[in-house]
Amino acid sequence: MKLLADKDERFKSLFVKVSIFVLLAVLGVTLNLLFSGIKKGFFTPKSAIYFVAGTGQDIKVGMPVKLSGFKIGSATSLELDEKAQARVELMIENRYLPLLNEDAVVSLKKEGVIGDSILEARRGSEGGPQLKAGASIKFERSGGLEQIAQDLRDRLYPALDEINKLLKDANDPKGDVRQTLSNLRQFSADMQGTRARIDHMLGQIDEGIVNDVRPALRSVKQSAESTEAIIGKLNQEMPGLIKKTDASLDNVRQISETIKSAVDNSAPQLSGFLGETRGLVSDTRNIMDSASTSWPLKNIMQPPEQGMVRMDSHD
């Protein structure tokens, strides 16, 4: 027995109406989830492939796998194997799996300089056997900023070590550099003695010695001839070099003239442009000033300050 009689016509079949409403809502939500799932690829058939990395650093579950810039799958699990290496499972959409060959390589990259890390797949050699579900592929880490920094470090450190060593050698009293300098100093002192002896000998020169000096003079003559030959060669090549220099100077002159002409041509336009801009700014200011002193803006905007600048006894 009903406590209250439903006399209102609108309450008739209320249960049915509410049920239909709720069902429609549930159906809507379900369809929404379904379409979202399809769009997200939840229902797309996928196959697992694997790779092993020395370390799991920077590799995360959910990381996208891209081929030629398109997402073809994602990393679904990451675990440590018995050799303490990271074993990564990738789920690749079945329609893209035939695009990868057995020698395909997956590399860890960044999208842009500061972008997210992604796994980028390379197809492998053309005409090679296709990759099958459950197979393993090669993995390599490639050049992010850290890698570049590491490479730089690897190259710089030996160079710095060498420089350090050289400086140590230079400072070491028993090192080659110091020894060489010491030898040179000794040699210089010896040379002074030698020169003194030569001066002494020149003072006592006689005919017999002239005969001894003749071979040396011949040698000097040969040297002079060689020098002459070099100068001759230079004389031959110099005109060509001068021509090339002249041509370069001509090019520079032409460039300079082109720039000058460009500036000359654009200067009047620039001046006109500046003038027009100034005019535009002035007109805009006029409009704004006029508008600000007219109703209704004059009630909203503060009147422009004028008259004497305020100055008090402590300014």
Next chain:
Amino acid sequence: MINQRFDQRLFKYLMPVLLLVFLDACGSAPPRQPTAIEQAGKADHAAHRALHDGDLMRARELFKQSMLLQQSLDNLPASAMAAINLSSVSHKLGDDGAALVLLDGILSDTTAQITPELRAAAAFRKGVILADAGKAVEAESAMAVANKECNRQCAFVSGINNLSARLALEKGDFPYALAIAKNVMNAGAEKVEQANAMRIAAAAEAALGQHEASLAHYQAALELDKELALSPRIAEDLKGIVKVLEKLGRKPEADIFAHRAETVIEAARLLPVNSAKKSLP
């Protein structure tokens, strides 16, 4: 019935048109002045705008332009006003030499076109600049001129009195400084001069050993200066409070106020607007 409906429709369409015509009539352009006068006016407006925005260098250039334009039109009162404004900006930029040259130019003008109020304003500003520079004797003579020209009828009479109080304070005549400052406070001067008078009174009271009264005046001045948003004055008030609190032996409170003063001074100094201004106290 049909006619009535037709009338209503006509009325509905006619109203916006009438309203637009009415608005157009309200917004009619004012009559144009000669170009040079308009340019001088525009330069003056732009200078005030630049000053309001804190661009002192631009304000200086524009006031100079306005002054030259008015001079070229032989408009002496307007050029004197522009010169006074230019001197104020020059003083704010720390170029007191240029400011004094401009003000002396107005004060030495013997033509009748410079009104006593303009002379008084020029003399008052000269007094302020000289007082800031520590030239008390010269400042006093400038104040005498200001007092004579003003004859207690200028808008800045309380400023003149405060400046006299300041000079008395600097001379060590604390009772006289306190008396003048109290007169300014009782006369109901504008806020900025009220705050200045309170600060002078507080300093005089501190020198006279009336520390509680001094503290109260400093705090009242601080409230007003905060309302007026004047950083250098806020810093001055805080530093005054520190001195009084130290004399009262309230060191922990003094330390807090000292820290506040330092923060205000440092922040104001780091503001780009203040980079070209004269240094804070």
